[in-house]
Each structure stands twice: as C-alpha cells, then as structure tokens.
Amino acid sequence: MQCPKCGNEMLKGSLLGDRYAIKWQPADKKLVGGIFARGGFALKDESSLFSRPKTEAYVCENCELLTVDLKTQRKA
Numbered sequence: 001m002q003c004p005k006c007g008n009e010m011l012k013g014s015l016l017g018d019r020y021a022i023k024w025q026p027a028d029k030k031l032v033g034g035i036f037a038r039g040g041f042a043l044k045d046e047s048s049l050f051s052r053p054k055t056e057a058y059v060c061e062n063c064e065l066l067t068v069d070l071k072t073q074r075k076a
C-alpha cells in the first residue's frame with residue numbers, strides 16, 4: 001500500500017488488541033460508564049480463541065502515519 005501523503009511504500013503490520021476487537025469511536029461520542037463504546041464500529045478481528053484480536057494496518061515511517069483500510073478491515 002502506498003502512503004496517501006507522500007507516496008512511499010508503507011510497512012504492513014497489525015493492530016493488536018488485548019481481549020476484545022479494537023473499536024473506532026467518533027470524537028463527539030463518549031464512553032458509556034467509562035468503558036463501553038457506542039456510535040462507532042469495530043475493526044475486523046482475525047483472532048481465534050487462543051490468540052489476540054488482530055487487524056491489518058500499514059505504517060509510513062516517513063510521515064509516521066498509521067492507516068487501516070476500512071473496506072477490508074471494518075467488522076461486518
């Protein structure tokens with residue numbers, strides 16, 4: 001994947017969660033009870049019972065930009 005800012009080839013890697021799928025929440029929403037996210041969405045979770053939640057992500061070391069392609073990595 002090419003960086004959308006500088007065009008360099010990005011490094012492929014993963015965002016890893018601890019126990020549950022990683023979620024994205026808009027800045028104008030608040031956590032319910034300080035824990036539960038709402039108004040956003042979960043990222044795709046390729047984990048199994050004995051592994052950590054894992055979402056494919058790319059990093060541009062030049063721009064220090066982290067990118068997730070939601071077309072493939074957003075949880076259905």
Ligand SMILES: [Zn+2]
Nearest residue numbers: 003006060063
């Ligand atoms: Zn870049």
